[in-house]
Amino acid sequence: MTLSPARVRILVVALLAVSFLGALDHTVVSTSLATMAGDLGALEHMSWIMVGYTLAATVMLPVLGKLGDVVGPRSVFLVSLGLFLVASLACGFAPDLGWLIAARVVQGLGSAGLQLMSQTIIARVTSPRQRPRYMAVIGTAFPVAIVVGPVVGGLITDFWGWSWVFWINIPVGLAAFALALVAVPRLPGGAHPRFDIPGSIVFTGTLVALVLAVTWIGDDALRPAALACAAAAVVGILALVAIERRAVEPILPPRILRNRTILACLGLSLIVGAGLFAVVAYVPTYIQMAYRTTATVSGLVPIATVLGMLVSNLLTGWLVSRSGRYRFYPVFGTVLGAAGLATMAALPAGAPLWVPMVVMAAVGIGTGSFTNLIFAVVQSAAARSDLGAVTATTNLVRQVGSAVGTAIVGGVVGFGVAAALPVGLDADTLTPAVVRAASPEVQDAVAVIYHDTFAPVFAGLALVYACGIVFALLLPGGRLSDEAPAPLDAVTDAERQPV
Incomplete structure (x- = not known):
């Protein structure tokens, strides 16, 4: 479907607004967690306010992606936005923690649909050449949310109360919903109308078990449950293979995994999750302890990282849309990321604070040069009827990489610090x-101790980015096409090849 430039701009504004709402709810709640849990009388379970949201937003990606291919992305997008707003309202009225967690799960499900369908809708109404520019604009939602979310959440909690952290979504969401009704075109469903219900159920259960196993493995009290979840995940994977081999239209079509471009982009998406997201989560702690700064000052380093990522994301999207050539940017980005993290590992103790700020900004610049670009590239290599599935798979790989990478980094840091602390200091307190x-x-x-513990962590993450260099080099060259998107019934097998 071809839209006028003005209609596309209105559409991008609507998609950016709802993408920002979904991304903001990943970060805005963090500064309000203790207040929420304390008011509801369940401080020991407050992590589930975040875990429930993240879990739902992760495990539902493949199901929603396939559903978008079957019924059309507009329907899934509008239903997801409606669910998100209803869940936001319910979160603010939560009388106890169980209610709040349940509402957060629904909110996470809606957020996953908003993020995924925004990317899919852009892919359906733009040419491959136009896509990087629009993907970059929509992709600004997450880095901006990282920067402003904790500050906004703290201000709202202090002045209005934590319920307004959720209720603030309602007026903005309703305006975005009205705009989306007008701006989002009616896009037909896919060429494969059958939906793999058994595969969806088993896949979701398996992924839940896997994410819980990774999340809980570092907690001594929850380690038995983590091992049980890991065992359940193994059984689920075996069952899923058996089910998907017989499915007419599997939830993750094997045909998308036989394409070199798609596989290389999935590898790069894994690098973003396991590399950048894992280290950004722990950099403030490293700066506070190794550089003896306040919490406010320690936030300058991740902010520098995110700002570098934001600038390079927008610049890369603009450059690729102009030339159509994309292969240089993932190679450049992974090389710069690997060099930056290797530099972080080699920094001497007591270096001035501006040094890690500059180095991590370089890591952000490198990562931003391919973070959203790979969505445009992977979509250009997939059949139009598989756009939702391939976009969901790319997002899913990133989310799983983030969960696994964050858990590994947290475990290494926790063990290393505890083992090296002098007598009289307790790592738990x-x-x-x-x-x-x-x-x-x-x-x-x-x-x-913190400097010496984090040095091998940075070195290990530099190796992760070095693997990303290999994926980037395996990415086939060429140019993104500037042909207008074809109607769905004109899709052929040729569209599954890179363009």
Whole structure:
């Protein structure tokens, strides 16, 4: 379907608004967690406010992607936005933690649909050459949410109360919904009308078990449950293989995994999740402990990373849309990311704070140069009837990589710090405030411990980006086509090849 330039701009504004709402709810709640859990009398279970949202947003990606291919992305998008708004309203009225977690699960499901269908709709109404520019604009939602989310959440909680963290979505969401009704075109469903219900159920259950296993494995009290979930995930994978081999239209079509371009992009998506997202989660702790800064100052390093990512994301999208050539940017980005993380590993203890800020900004620039670009490339290599499935798979690989990478980094840091702490300090109760109140000798010792613990972490993540260089080099060259999108019934097998 071909839209006028003005209609496309209105569509991008609508998709950006709802994508920002979904991305913001990943970050805005973080500064309100303790207040929410304390008011509801369940501090020991407050992590589930975040886990429930993230879990739903991850495991439903393939199901929603396939559903978008079957019934059309507009329907899934509007239903997801409706669910998100209803769940936001329910979150604010939650009388207890169980209610809040259940509402957050529904909210996460809606968020997954918004993110995924925004990318799919853009792919359906633009040419491959136009796509990088629009994907870059929509992709700004997540880095901006990382920067402003915690600040906005804290201000709302302090001045209005934590319920408004959720209720603030309603007026913005309703305006976006009205705009989406007008702007989002009616796109037909896919060429494969059958939906793989058994595969969807088993896949979702397997992924839930896998994510819970990764999330809980670092907690001594939850380790038996984590091992049980890991065993369930193995059984689920075996069952899924058996089911999908017989399915007429499997939830993850094998045909999309036989394409070199798609496989290379999936590898690059994994690098973004396991590399950047894993390290950004722990960099503030590293800066606070190794550089003995306040929490506010420690946020400057991830902000520098995100700003670098934001600038390079927009610039790359614009450049690729002009030339159509894309292969250079993933190669450049992974090389720069690997070099930056290797530099972080080699930094001496006591280096000025501006040094890690500059280095991590370079890592952000490298990562941003291919973070959203790979969606445009992977969509150009898929059949139009598989756009939802291939977009969902790319997002899913990134989310799983983030969960696994974050769990591994957290485990390594926790074990390394606990093993090296001097007598009299307990890793379970060690906070930046405790360290700042200690003697200068203890502060120096803790700073060295955190520096020495994170050095191999940065080195390991540099190796992850080095693997990304291989994926980038395996990416076939060529140019993205500037041909207008064809109607669905004109799709042929040739569209499954890279363009």
